[in-house]
Amino acid sequence: MAGFSTRKTEDFVKRYWADESDLPKHEKLSRAFTESIMDGFWTAGARLPTEAELVRATPCSLGTVQRALRNLAYAGVIQRRRGSGSVVSDLSRPIDEPWHMRFLNAEGQAGSYLPVATRVLNRDVTADHGPWSADLGQTTEKVVRIERVMVIDDQFDVYNLFYALADRFPELVDTPMAELNGINLKDMMARGQHLAVQRGRQLMRFEAPPKNISLKCRWPDGERASVLNVVGYSMDGEAMYYQDYFIPPTDLTLDLGTPQRTYAQ
Amino acid sequence: MAGFSTRKTEDFVKRYWADESDLPKHEKLSRAFTESIMDGFWTAGARLPTEAELVRATPCSLGTVQRALRNLAYAGVIQRRRGSGSVVSDLSRPIDEPWHMRFLNAEGQAGSYLPVATRVLNRDVTADHGPWSADLGQTTEKVVRIERVMVIDDQFDVYNLFYALADRFPELVDTPMAELNGINLKDMMARGQHLAVQRGRQLMRFEAPPKNISLKCRWPDGERASVLNVVGYSMDGEAMYYQDYFIPPTDLTLDLGTPQRTYAQ
């Protein structure tokens, strides 16, 4: 096909190419892409302009365009295939499974995880401060707090508290609670926020569960909880959410992830 | 100065440049460097040949040499400074603190961790198999098992079991046990293994501690342990060690690390 819609490319360059900044060109170009993807200018699965098209439409040479796209691919933002093209990855899976509560099955080899069902118990919007405030950058803003239960493989319950800035994620506040159940929460944060979460800091602590937890989910009487605290960051470095997972004693193994890749190919 | 010692560069190319392999040249070159660093051909702090020198001594052009070195710098293997040169990073800190047992203090901001003192209890070499076997790639080989206690800020004890292939780390077997105490363990694995550990998989499970644990360290009676399992990989992708940390109930918070960088600059 005689190539890619030239209009879209020119739109892209006009809107996202920062002429004044004194960053290197390859950096300017990859930032233009991440920014435009976060804006929703390109959506997950969308096909990006070809290298040649970008050489034509930007003040970059082929080598520079390739370096920008290679970095984006390395970061997982796009996927490139020789012969077909570059497409936007689906990174709009900010908070939901199987991101955080990944339990191995009894034989337990990584890669396949136990099913998780999520149920929303409660939601409120408050200006209260707490441990989440520093991470979310909350000053006078309000946060939305969502109380959830994750049922792990029908075996036991994990109690979850989720915090995010209410202004930044109005969908979390406005959506009727019934619709917050299940896997929809992910699409919700993704809507205004097309590029999400480079999974961030993880902390583990051990403490008594909240009072009355046994009224909210199945919880072994009086047992201490292991609390996994997770802060998720978006690509621009801002914290998107703060979560506490209260895990009861269990025989299952929790996968905390494989950080760090080796190096760029 | 009229440059860099040409002899050393030619030695390097002769010994580490893989002519037959059909990898891309930039990949060949960066592998040659990681391999030679692991061998001890270049040691931490050593100054590498300049770009121009490598262009001269290898069948690579400047762009290719730069790509290889850029990837190594991104991976943290070397450090480059415009005007001075490229030097080998000190990555010989495989297993010791503050790698894994990083507890936050009570106010608990990340970055500063509670002091950890390590004491070796026991060591044996065995051909037994167990959960570690698959990860370490143990078939008929023997593993060295080291039993340790980590005293966290004089407050409580973490019980640690450490496994590695005995053949691969003879220092762990041969060194007198008294010398295994404290921070020396790190230097030990680093000696033959100049480039170490890209920290690997982390799992958390919850189980009864080993029998008789209270004879070996301070352990609250009958309490369940939180077990952090860590497998560390070296740069060539092979597992270096398998460790279980048995953590008693505590009020302190454990930092599980900040995975994932954003993307290459």
Added chain:
DNA sequence: TAGTGGTCTAGACCACATA
């Protein structure tokens, strides 16, 4: 067969460090 990304080159110019 045409389009696409992947590798590689030879050379330019620049910013920074060191002497």
Added chain:
DNA sequence: ATGTGGTCTAGACCACTAC
């Protein structure tokens, strides 16, 4: 003033995909 890495270019050739 020289050496060094950082950026960028214009173009070549190749491998793979889709039509």
